[in-house]
Amino acid sequence: MAKNILLTGGTGFIGKHLTDLLIESGFSVSVLSRSDKKNTPAISYYKWDLTRNYIDEEAILSADYIIHLAGEGIVEKRWTKKRKKDILESRIKPIDLIFSVLKKNNKTLEGFVSASAIGIYGAITNEHICDENTPPANDFLGITCLEWESAVDKINSLGIRTVKVRTGIVLGKDEGFLKKIVPSFKAGFGAILGTGKQYVPWIHIEDLCQIYLKAIADEQMHGPYNSCVTDNTTNASLSKALAHLFGYKIWLPKAPAFILKIVLGEMSLAVLEGQRVSSEKIEKMGFEFEFTDLERALASCLN
Numbered sequence: 001m002a003k004n005i006l007l008t009g010g011t012g013f014i015g016k017h018l019t020d021l022l023i024e025s026g027f028s029v030s031v032l033s034r035s036d037k038k039n040t041p042a043i044s045y046y047k048w049d050l051t052r053n054y055i056d057e058e059a060i061l062s063a064d065y066i067i068h069l070a071g072e073g074i075v076e077k078r079w080t081k082k083r084k085k086d087i088l089e090s091r092i093k094p095i096d097l098i099f100s101v102l103k104k105n106n107k108t109l110e111g112f113v114s115a116s117a118i119g120i121y122g123a124i125t126n127e128h129i130c131d132e133n134t135p136p137a138n139d140f141l142g143i144t145c146l147e148w149e150s151a152v153d154k155i156n157s158l159g160i161r162t163v164k165v166r167t168g169i170v171l172g173k174d175e176g177f178l179k180k181i182v183p184s185f186k187a188g189f190g191a192i193l194g195t196g197k198q199y200v201p202w203i204h205i206e207d208l209c210q211i212y213l214k215a216i217a218d219e220q221m222h223g224p225y226n227s228c229v230t231d232n233t234t235n236a237s238l239s240k241a242l243a244h245l246f247g248y249k250i251w252l253p254k255a256p257a258f259i260l261k262i263v264l265g266e267m268s269l270a271v272l273e274g275q276r277v278s279s280e281k282i283e284k285m286g287f288e289f290e291f292t293d294l295e296r297a298l299a300s301c302l303n
């Protein structure tokens with residue numbers, strides 16, 4: 001019988017692509033969602049309501065693996081105190097709920113794979129290359145990712161293999177990061193943000209889904225894995241590559257950092273600062289990126 005993989009956040013950008021890949025790869029897929037959804041021949045939907053600590057326990061009891069992708073969008077709204085709390089709790093509460101169902105029912109899993117983010121290394125631009133041993137930063141994203149990953153460790157304490165996928169900016173057609181910036185580049189108004197020197201570690205959606213598939217299939221994988229290409233793309237090189245694909249050279253002055261700080265508040269750090277990140281650990285596990293050339297990756301998302 002096909003192994004059942006339960007996705008939290010399976011209705012989102014990464015979740016939808018991953019669902020397709022898992023089904024193609026012969027897994028049976030279930031999705032936990034806050035909204036009512038009709039089952040399809042390939043996907044069973046289960047409901048949860050984190051505000052009421054409600055979960056359809058059958059979702060967990062029928063799962064062989066869980067992939068945790070649920071969480072409020074990190075750059076959707078200004079980082080007010082409430083928004084920061086929502087970003088953190090929407091990632092941790094689901095894990096706590098899953099933990100309590102597993103524990104109560106003495107249920108085990110073959111693996112628990114959770115999204116995390118390279119934001120764990122902090123919003124900082126310098127020449128240090130962060131690997132999985134680099135300590136977490138003491139800023140909002142660093143602390144959020146640390147608490148998120150610590151919640152995953154609770155699942156590990158039940159004797160379940162856990163993997164943390166520390167993701168960079170995910171490139172996909174009409175979705176995620178590109179959905180936000182492509183319209184201005186398409187209209188000829190693409191601009192470099194701040195100094196443009198901030199690093200933008202990226203990964204193509206197809207490669208990211210392959211990493212999740214490997215994290216399920218490869219029992220040697222456990223702990224954190226940086227999941228982005230090591231190519232030192234900066235905001236300036238990314239902006240120039242996008243403009244090039246739309247057939248022009250960037251002519252606008254750089255968008256000044258102080259204006260972005262006024263408009264975005266603390267969240268401006270997410271676009272004005274960025275880390276260099278090494279993907280050596282996942283590559284040593286035998287993972288090969290299909291997309292390592294930025295322009296080719298971007299082009300595949302624009303066609």
Ligand SMILES: NC(=O)c1ccc[n+]([C@@H]2O[C@H](COP(=O)([O-])OP(=O)(O)OC[C@H]3O[C@@H](n4cnc5c(N)ncnc54)[C@H](OP(=O)(O)O)[C@@H]3O)[C@@H](O)[C@H]2O)c1
Nearest residue numbers: 009011012013014033034069070071072090115167169170
């Ligand atoms: N996309 C990127 O570039 C990127 C980069 C680094 C890390 N990541 C991480 O990867 C994960 C998936 O990213 P994504 O881009 O696929 O996100 P997404 O498109 O925003 O989807 C996230 C899903 O989480 C669920 N969700 C949203 N708010 C929630 C809440 N308050 N409580 C419970 N569930 C909630 C939603 O599912 P329902 O509406 O069905 O409940 C939604 O479909 C996230 O944790 C994200 O931080 C993404």
